[in-house]
Amino acid sequence: MLEAKERLRKVVNLLLENFHHLGEWWPYEESKEEIIITAILTQNTTWDKAEKGFSELKKYFGTVKVEAVASWDLSEFENIIKTLGFYKSKAKTIKDVCQLIVNKCGGFNKCLNLNLGEFREKLLSIKGIGEETADSILLYAFDMPSFVVDNYTVRILNRFLPYDFDKNRDYNKVKSLIEEFVFDVREMKILHGAFVEIGKRFCKKNHQICNNCPLHKECNHYTTFFDFIDNFLIP
Incomplete structure:
Protein backbone atom coordinates (compact mmCIF):
# COMPACT_ATOMS: atom_id res chain seq x y z
CA MET A 1 0.00 0.00 0.00
CA LEU A 2 2.86 2.36 0.88
CA GLU A 3 4.54 1.72 -2.48
CA ALA A 4 1.26 2.32 -4.31
CA LYS A 5 0.76 5.63 -2.53
CA GLU A 6 4.29 6.71 -3.43
CA ARG A 7 3.58 5.91 -7.08
CA LEU A 8 0.36 7.88 -6.86
CA ARG A 9 2.25 10.83 -5.37
CA LYS A 10 4.63 10.76 -8.36
CA VAL A 11 1.73 10.62 -10.81
CA VAL A 12 -0.04 13.54 -9.13
CA ASN A 13 3.14 15.65 -9.10
CA LEU A 14 3.90 14.88 -12.75
CA LEU A 15 0.39 15.81 -13.81
CA HIS A 21 -1.43 25.74 -17.60
CA LEU A 22 -4.95 24.27 -17.53
CA GLY A 23 -6.03 26.53 -14.67
CA GLU A 24 -9.77 26.27 -14.07
CA TRP A 25 -9.95 23.72 -16.93
CA TRP A 26 -13.77 23.48 -17.19
CA PRO A 27 -14.19 23.34 -20.99
CA TYR A 28 -16.48 26.35 -21.38
CA GLU A 29 -16.14 29.95 -20.28
CA GLU A 30 -19.21 30.20 -18.08
CA SER A 31 -20.25 31.88 -14.89
CA LYS A 32 -20.12 29.71 -11.80
CA GLU A 33 -23.90 29.34 -11.81
CA GLU A 34 -23.92 28.18 -15.42
CA ILE A 35 -21.52 25.37 -14.53
CA ILE A 36 -24.30 23.81 -12.44
CA ILE A 37 -26.41 23.42 -15.57
CA THR A 38 -23.67 22.13 -17.87
CA ALA A 39 -22.46 19.63 -15.25
CA ILE A 40 -25.88 17.97 -15.49
CA LEU A 41 -26.41 18.41 -19.23
CA THR A 42 -23.13 16.57 -19.95
CA GLN A 43 -24.31 13.38 -18.28
CA ASN A 44 -24.24 10.52 -20.81
CA THR A 45 -23.62 12.82 -23.77
CA THR A 46 -20.79 14.71 -25.45
CA TRP A 47 -19.54 18.13 -24.41
CA ASP A 48 -20.46 19.52 -27.83
CA LYS A 49 -24.09 18.39 -27.56
CA ALA A 50 -24.34 19.69 -24.01
CA GLU A 51 -22.91 23.05 -25.06
CA LYS A 52 -25.41 23.31 -27.90
CA GLY A 53 -28.29 22.54 -25.53
CA PHE A 54 -26.99 25.06 -23.02
CA SER A 55 -26.72 27.77 -25.69
CA GLU A 56 -30.32 27.13 -26.71
CA LEU A 57 -31.45 27.47 -23.10
CA LYS A 58 -29.62 30.75 -22.69
CA LYS A 59 -31.02 32.06 -25.96
CA TYR A 60 -34.61 31.12 -25.07
CA PHE A 61 -34.76 32.08 -21.39
CA GLY A 62 -32.25 34.94 -21.47
CA THR A 63 -30.71 34.19 -18.09
CA VAL A 64 -29.51 31.05 -16.39
CA LYS A 65 -29.19 32.38 -12.85
CA VAL A 66 -30.29 29.75 -10.33
CA GLU A 67 -33.22 31.89 -9.16
CA ALA A 68 -34.53 32.06 -12.73
CA VAL A 69 -33.91 28.39 -13.52
CA ALA A 70 -35.78 27.35 -10.37
CA SER A 71 -38.94 28.92 -11.80
CA TRP A 72 -38.61 27.84 -15.46
CA ASP A 73 -41.58 26.05 -16.96
CA LEU A 74 -40.60 22.39 -17.03
CA SER A 75 -42.31 21.53 -20.32
CA GLU A 76 -40.61 24.46 -22.08
CA PHE A 77 -37.30 23.45 -20.57
CA GLU A 78 -37.71 19.85 -21.78
CA ASN A 79 -38.66 20.96 -25.28
CA ILE A 80 -35.51 23.04 -25.70
CA ILE A 81 -33.10 20.24 -24.73
CA LYS A 82 -35.03 17.33 -26.25
CA THR A 83 -32.17 16.54 -28.65
CA LEU A 84 -30.11 15.47 -25.62
CA GLY A 85 -30.41 12.01 -24.14
CA PHE A 86 -32.56 11.71 -21.00
CA TYR A 87 -33.77 15.27 -21.55
CA LYS A 88 -36.83 14.94 -19.30
CA SER A 89 -34.85 13.70 -16.30
CA LYS A 90 -32.07 16.26 -16.91
CA ALA A 91 -34.52 19.16 -16.99
CA LYS A 92 -36.14 18.05 -13.74
CA THR A 93 -32.80 17.42 -12.05
CA CYS A 105 -29.88 27.02 1.07
CA GLY A 106 -30.72 30.71 0.70
CA GLY A 107 -29.25 31.29 -2.75
CA PHE A 108 -25.99 30.70 -4.59
CA ASN A 109 -23.79 32.98 -2.48
CA LYS A 110 -24.94 31.49 0.82
CA CYS A 111 -24.03 28.02 -0.45
CA LEU A 112 -20.40 29.14 -0.53
CA ASN A 113 -20.39 29.08 3.28
CA LEU A 114 -22.06 25.69 3.71
CA ASN A 115 -20.29 22.70 5.19
CA LEU A 116 -18.85 20.69 2.29
CA GLY A 117 -20.00 17.28 3.53
CA GLU A 118 -23.52 18.45 4.31
CA PHE A 119 -23.88 20.28 1.00
CA ARG A 120 -22.64 17.21 -0.88
CA GLU A 121 -25.25 15.05 0.85
CA LYS A 122 -27.98 17.53 -0.09
CA LEU A 123 -26.95 17.35 -3.73
CA LEU A 124 -26.74 13.55 -3.68
CA SER A 125 -30.26 13.37 -2.27
CA ILE A 126 -31.61 14.74 -5.56
CA LYS A 127 -32.63 12.14 -8.13
CA GLY A 128 -30.27 12.32 -11.10
CA ILE A 129 -27.27 13.61 -9.13
CA GLY A 130 -24.53 11.04 -8.70
CA GLU A 131 -21.17 11.47 -7.03
CA GLU A 132 -19.29 12.65 -10.13
CA THR A 133 -21.89 15.32 -10.91
CA ALA A 134 -22.13 16.43 -7.28
CA ASP A 135 -18.35 16.81 -7.03
CA SER A 136 -18.21 18.66 -10.37
CA ILE A 137 -20.73 21.18 -9.05
CA LEU A 138 -18.93 21.53 -5.72
CA LEU A 139 -15.44 21.89 -7.19
CA TYR A 140 -16.10 24.04 -10.25
CA ALA A 141 -19.22 26.02 -9.37
CA PHE A 142 -18.62 26.55 -5.64
CA ASP A 143 -14.81 26.24 -5.42
CA MET A 144 -15.04 23.59 -2.72
CA PRO A 145 -12.22 21.02 -2.36
CA SER A 146 -14.09 17.92 -3.55
CA PHE A 147 -12.14 15.98 -6.19
CA VAL A 148 -14.03 14.71 -9.24
CA VAL A 149 -13.42 11.06 -10.17
CA ASP A 150 -14.35 10.16 -13.74
CA ASN A 151 -13.70 7.28 -16.12
CA TYR A 152 -10.42 8.82 -17.25
CA ASN A 158 -5.51 1.28 -12.97
CA ARG A 159 -2.53 1.44 -15.33
CA PHE A 160 -0.27 2.98 -12.71
CA LEU A 161 -1.26 1.31 -9.47
CA PRO A 162 -1.62 -2.36 -8.42
CA TYR A 163 -5.40 -2.07 -8.22
CA ASP A 164 -8.41 -2.81 -10.36
CA PHE A 165 -10.66 0.09 -9.51
CA ASP A 166 -14.25 0.19 -10.69
CA LYS A 167 -15.65 3.72 -10.95
CA ASN A 168 -19.07 2.90 -9.54
CA ARG A 169 -17.86 0.55 -6.84
CA SER A 176 -9.99 9.65 -0.80
CA LEU A 177 -6.67 8.40 -2.17
CA ILE A 178 -6.20 11.47 -4.33
CA GLU A 179 -7.37 13.88 -1.63
CA GLU A 180 -4.53 12.62 0.58
CA PHE A 181 -2.13 14.43 -1.76
CA VAL A 182 -4.13 17.34 -3.16
CA PHE A 183 -5.96 19.80 -0.92
CA ASP A 184 -5.93 23.02 -2.91
CA VAL A 185 -9.01 23.78 -5.04
CA ARG A 186 -7.01 25.08 -8.00
CA GLU A 187 -4.73 22.04 -7.96
CA MET A 188 -7.76 19.74 -7.82
CA LYS A 189 -9.14 21.42 -10.94
CA ILE A 190 -5.81 21.14 -12.74
CA LEU A 191 -5.43 17.49 -11.74
CA HIS A 192 -8.93 16.56 -12.85
CA GLY A 193 -8.39 18.33 -16.17
CA ALA A 194 -5.01 16.61 -16.54
CA PHE A 195 -6.56 13.15 -16.13
CA VAL A 196 -9.09 14.05 -18.83
CA GLU A 197 -6.40 15.36 -21.20
CA ILE A 198 -4.14 12.33 -20.67
CA GLY A 199 -7.10 10.00 -21.18
CA LYS A 200 -8.20 11.69 -24.39
CA ARG A 201 -4.78 12.24 -25.94
CA PHE A 202 -2.60 9.35 -24.79
CA CYS A 203 -4.13 6.80 -22.44
CA LYS A 204 -7.14 5.80 -24.51
CA LYS A 205 -9.40 2.92 -23.67
CA ASN A 206 -8.31 0.59 -26.46
CA HIS A 207 -5.22 2.35 -27.78
CA GLN A 208 -2.31 3.93 -25.95
CA ILE A 209 0.21 6.44 -27.31
CA CYS A 210 2.78 5.81 -24.60
CA ASN A 211 5.94 7.40 -26.02
CA ASN A 212 4.41 10.89 -26.10
CA CYS A 213 2.75 10.63 -22.70
CA PRO A 214 4.46 12.65 -19.94
CA LEU A 215 3.70 9.84 -17.49
CA HIS A 216 5.05 6.88 -19.44
CA LYS A 217 8.12 6.26 -17.26
CA GLU A 218 5.87 5.66 -14.24
CA CYS A 219 3.27 3.58 -16.09
CA ASN A 220 2.90 -0.16 -15.51
CA HIS A 221 1.36 -0.64 -18.95
CA TYR A 222 4.32 1.05 -20.67
CA THR A 223 7.04 -0.76 -18.71
CA THR A 224 5.33 -4.14 -19.04
CA PHE A 225 4.97 -3.71 -22.79
CA PHE A 226 8.60 -2.71 -23.33
CA ASP A 227 9.89 -5.42 -20.99
CA PHE A 228 8.06 -7.86 -23.26
CA ILE A 229 9.78 -6.38 -26.33
CA ASP A 230 13.19 -6.52 -24.67
CA ASN A 231 12.78 -10.10 -23.50
CA PHE A 232 11.04 -11.73 -26.44
CA LEU A 233 11.21 -9.63 -29.58
CA ILE A 234 14.75 -8.27 -29.53
CA PRO A 235 17.42 -10.94 -30.15
Whole structure:
Protein backbone atom coordinates (compact mmCIF):
# COMPACT_ATOMS: atom_id res chain seq x y z
CA MET A 1 0.00 0.00 0.00
CA LEU A 2 2.86 2.36 0.88
CA GLU A 3 4.54 1.72 -2.48
CA ALA A 4 1.26 2.32 -4.31
CA LYS A 5 0.76 5.63 -2.53
CA GLU A 6 4.29 6.71 -3.43
CA ARG A 7 3.58 5.91 -7.08
CA LEU A 8 0.36 7.88 -6.86
CA ARG A 9 2.25 10.83 -5.37
CA LYS A 10 4.63 10.76 -8.36
CA VAL A 11 1.73 10.62 -10.81
CA VAL A 12 -0.04 13.54 -9.13
CA ASN A 13 3.14 15.65 -9.10
CA LEU A 14 3.90 14.88 -12.75
CA LEU A 15 0.39 15.81 -13.81
CA LEU A 16 0.46 19.08 -11.88
CA GLU A 17 3.86 19.93 -13.37
CA ASN A 18 2.89 19.13 -16.95
CA PHE A 19 -0.62 20.55 -16.96
CA HIS A 20 -0.40 23.57 -14.64
CA HIS A 21 -1.43 25.74 -17.60
CA LEU A 22 -4.95 24.27 -17.53
CA GLY A 23 -6.03 26.53 -14.67
CA GLU A 24 -9.77 26.27 -14.07
CA TRP A 25 -9.95 23.72 -16.93
CA TRP A 26 -13.77 23.48 -17.19
CA PRO A 27 -14.19 23.34 -20.99
CA TYR A 28 -16.48 26.35 -21.38
CA GLU A 29 -16.14 29.95 -20.28
CA GLU A 30 -19.21 30.20 -18.08
CA SER A 31 -20.25 31.88 -14.89
CA LYS A 32 -20.12 29.71 -11.80
CA GLU A 33 -23.90 29.34 -11.81
CA GLU A 34 -23.92 28.18 -15.42
CA ILE A 35 -21.52 25.37 -14.53
CA ILE A 36 -24.30 23.81 -12.44
CA ILE A 37 -26.41 23.42 -15.57
CA THR A 38 -23.67 22.13 -17.87
CA ALA A 39 -22.46 19.63 -15.25
CA ILE A 40 -25.88 17.97 -15.49
CA LEU A 41 -26.41 18.41 -19.23
CA THR A 42 -23.13 16.57 -19.95
CA GLN A 43 -24.31 13.38 -18.28
CA ASN A 44 -24.24 10.52 -20.81
CA THR A 45 -23.62 12.82 -23.77
CA THR A 46 -20.79 14.71 -25.45
CA TRP A 47 -19.54 18.13 -24.41
CA ASP A 48 -20.46 19.52 -27.83
CA LYS A 49 -24.09 18.39 -27.56
CA ALA A 50 -24.34 19.69 -24.01
CA GLU A 51 -22.91 23.05 -25.06
CA LYS A 52 -25.41 23.31 -27.90
CA GLY A 53 -28.29 22.54 -25.53
CA PHE A 54 -26.99 25.06 -23.02
CA SER A 55 -26.72 27.77 -25.69
CA GLU A 56 -30.32 27.13 -26.71
CA LEU A 57 -31.45 27.47 -23.10
CA LYS A 58 -29.62 30.75 -22.69
CA LYS A 59 -31.02 32.06 -25.96
CA TYR A 60 -34.61 31.12 -25.07
CA PHE A 61 -34.76 32.08 -21.39
CA GLY A 62 -32.25 34.94 -21.47
CA THR A 63 -30.71 34.19 -18.09
CA VAL A 64 -29.51 31.05 -16.39
CA LYS A 65 -29.19 32.38 -12.85
CA VAL A 66 -30.29 29.75 -10.33
CA GLU A 67 -33.22 31.89 -9.16
CA ALA A 68 -34.53 32.06 -12.73
CA VAL A 69 -33.91 28.39 -13.52
CA ALA A 70 -35.78 27.35 -10.37
CA SER A 71 -38.94 28.92 -11.80
CA TRP A 72 -38.61 27.84 -15.46
CA ASP A 73 -41.58 26.05 -16.96
CA LEU A 74 -40.60 22.39 -17.03
CA SER A 75 -42.31 21.53 -20.32
CA GLU A 76 -40.61 24.46 -22.08
CA PHE A 77 -37.30 23.45 -20.57
CA GLU A 78 -37.71 19.85 -21.78
CA ASN A 79 -38.66 20.96 -25.28
CA ILE A 80 -35.51 23.04 -25.70
CA ILE A 81 -33.10 20.24 -24.73
CA LYS A 82 -35.03 17.33 -26.25
CA THR A 83 -32.17 16.54 -28.65
CA LEU A 84 -30.11 15.47 -25.62
CA GLY A 85 -30.41 12.01 -24.14
CA PHE A 86 -32.56 11.71 -21.00
CA TYR A 87 -33.77 15.27 -21.55
CA LYS A 88 -36.83 14.94 -19.30
CA SER A 89 -34.85 13.70 -16.30
CA LYS A 90 -32.07 16.26 -16.91
CA ALA A 91 -34.52 19.16 -16.99
CA LYS A 92 -36.14 18.05 -13.74
CA THR A 93 -32.80 17.42 -12.05
CA ILE A 94 -31.50 20.88 -12.99
CA LYS A 95 -34.67 22.53 -11.68
CA ASP A 96 -34.51 20.46 -8.47
CA VAL A 97 -30.89 21.47 -7.84
CA CYS A 98 -31.64 25.15 -8.44
CA GLN A 99 -34.71 24.97 -6.19
CA LEU A 100 -32.58 23.36 -3.48
CA ILE A 101 -30.03 26.17 -3.75
CA VAL A 102 -32.66 28.92 -3.73
CA ASN A 103 -35.30 27.58 -1.36
CA LYS A 104 -33.35 25.48 1.12
CA CYS A 105 -29.88 27.02 1.07
CA GLY A 106 -30.72 30.71 0.70
CA GLY A 107 -29.25 31.29 -2.75
CA PHE A 108 -25.99 30.70 -4.59
CA ASN A 109 -23.79 32.98 -2.48
CA LYS A 110 -24.94 31.49 0.82
CA CYS A 111 -24.03 28.02 -0.45
CA LEU A 112 -20.40 29.14 -0.53
CA ASN A 113 -20.39 29.08 3.28
CA LEU A 114 -22.06 25.69 3.71
CA ASN A 115 -20.29 22.70 5.19
CA LEU A 116 -18.85 20.69 2.29
CA GLY A 117 -20.00 17.28 3.53
CA GLU A 118 -23.52 18.45 4.31
CA PHE A 119 -23.88 20.28 1.00
CA ARG A 120 -22.64 17.21 -0.88
CA GLU A 121 -25.25 15.05 0.85
CA LYS A 122 -27.98 17.53 -0.09
CA LEU A 123 -26.95 17.35 -3.73
CA LEU A 124 -26.74 13.55 -3.68
CA SER A 125 -30.26 13.37 -2.27
CA ILE A 126 -31.61 14.74 -5.56
CA LYS A 127 -32.63 12.14 -8.13
CA GLY A 128 -30.27 12.32 -11.10
CA ILE A 129 -27.27 13.61 -9.13
CA GLY A 130 -24.53 11.04 -8.70
CA GLU A 131 -21.17 11.47 -7.03
CA GLU A 132 -19.29 12.65 -10.13
CA THR A 133 -21.89 15.32 -10.91
CA ALA A 134 -22.13 16.43 -7.28
CA ASP A 135 -18.35 16.81 -7.03
CA SER A 136 -18.21 18.66 -10.37
CA ILE A 137 -20.73 21.18 -9.05
CA LEU A 138 -18.93 21.53 -5.72
CA LEU A 139 -15.44 21.89 -7.19
CA TYR A 140 -16.10 24.04 -10.25
CA ALA A 141 -19.22 26.02 -9.37
CA PHE A 142 -18.62 26.55 -5.64
CA ASP A 143 -14.81 26.24 -5.42
CA MET A 144 -15.04 23.59 -2.72
CA PRO A 145 -12.22 21.02 -2.36
CA SER A 146 -14.09 17.92 -3.55
CA PHE A 147 -12.14 15.98 -6.19
CA VAL A 148 -14.03 14.71 -9.24
CA VAL A 149 -13.42 11.06 -10.17
CA ASP A 150 -14.35 10.16 -13.74
CA ASN A 151 -13.70 7.28 -16.12
CA TYR A 152 -10.42 8.82 -17.25
CA THR A 153 -9.15 9.00 -13.67
CA VAL A 154 -9.98 5.36 -12.97
CA ARG A 155 -8.56 4.11 -16.27
CA ILE A 156 -5.25 5.89 -15.76
CA LEU A 157 -4.84 4.92 -12.11
CA ASN A 158 -5.51 1.28 -12.97
CA ARG A 159 -2.53 1.44 -15.33
CA PHE A 160 -0.27 2.98 -12.71
CA LEU A 161 -1.26 1.31 -9.47
CA PRO A 162 -1.62 -2.36 -8.42
CA TYR A 163 -5.40 -2.07 -8.22
CA ASP A 164 -8.41 -2.81 -10.36
CA PHE A 165 -10.66 0.09 -9.51
CA ASP A 166 -14.25 0.19 -10.69
CA LYS A 167 -15.65 3.72 -10.95
CA ASN A 168 -19.07 2.90 -9.54
CA ARG A 169 -17.86 0.55 -6.84
CA ASP A 170 -14.71 2.40 -5.77
CA TYR A 171 -15.57 6.06 -6.40
CA ASN A 172 -15.02 7.23 -2.82
CA LYS A 173 -11.92 5.05 -2.38
CA VAL A 174 -10.26 6.70 -5.40
CA LYS A 175 -11.44 10.14 -4.30
CA SER A 176 -9.99 9.65 -0.80
CA LEU A 177 -6.67 8.40 -2.17
CA ILE A 178 -6.20 11.47 -4.33
CA GLU A 179 -7.37 13.88 -1.63
CA GLU A 180 -4.53 12.62 0.58
CA PHE A 181 -2.13 14.43 -1.76
CA VAL A 182 -4.13 17.34 -3.16
CA PHE A 183 -5.96 19.80 -0.92
CA ASP A 184 -5.93 23.02 -2.91
CA VAL A 185 -9.01 23.78 -5.04
CA ARG A 186 -7.01 25.08 -8.00
CA GLU A 187 -4.73 22.04 -7.96
CA MET A 188 -7.76 19.74 -7.82
CA LYS A 189 -9.14 21.42 -10.94
CA ILE A 190 -5.81 21.14 -12.74
CA LEU A 191 -5.43 17.49 -11.74
CA HIS A 192 -8.93 16.56 -12.85
CA GLY A 193 -8.39 18.33 -16.17
CA ALA A 194 -5.01 16.61 -16.54
CA PHE A 195 -6.56 13.15 -16.13
CA VAL A 196 -9.09 14.05 -18.83
CA GLU A 197 -6.40 15.36 -21.20
CA ILE A 198 -4.14 12.33 -20.67
CA GLY A 199 -7.10 10.00 -21.18
CA LYS A 200 -8.20 11.69 -24.39
CA ARG A 201 -4.78 12.24 -25.94
CA PHE A 202 -2.60 9.35 -24.79
CA CYS A 203 -4.13 6.80 -22.44
CA LYS A 204 -7.14 5.80 -24.51
CA LYS A 205 -9.40 2.92 -23.67
CA ASN A 206 -8.31 0.59 -26.46
CA HIS A 207 -5.22 2.35 -27.78
CA GLN A 208 -2.31 3.93 -25.95
CA ILE A 209 0.21 6.44 -27.31
CA CYS A 210 2.78 5.81 -24.60
CA ASN A 211 5.94 7.40 -26.02
CA ASN A 212 4.41 10.89 -26.10
CA CYS A 213 2.75 10.63 -22.70
CA PRO A 214 4.46 12.65 -19.94
CA LEU A 215 3.70 9.84 -17.49
CA HIS A 216 5.05 6.88 -19.44
CA LYS A 217 8.12 6.26 -17.26
CA GLU A 218 5.87 5.66 -14.24
CA CYS A 219 3.27 3.58 -16.09
CA ASN A 220 2.90 -0.16 -15.51
CA HIS A 221 1.36 -0.64 -18.95
CA TYR A 222 4.32 1.05 -20.67
CA THR A 223 7.04 -0.76 -18.71
CA THR A 224 5.33 -4.14 -19.04
CA PHE A 225 4.97 -3.71 -22.79
CA PHE A 226 8.60 -2.71 -23.33
CA ASP A 227 9.89 -5.42 -20.99
CA PHE A 228 8.06 -7.86 -23.26
CA ILE A 229 9.78 -6.38 -26.33
CA ASP A 230 13.19 -6.52 -24.67
CA ASN A 231 12.78 -10.10 -23.50
CA PHE A 232 11.04 -11.73 -26.44
CA LEU A 233 11.21 -9.63 -29.58
CA ILE A 234 14.75 -8.27 -29.53
CA PRO A 235 17.42 -10.94 -30.15
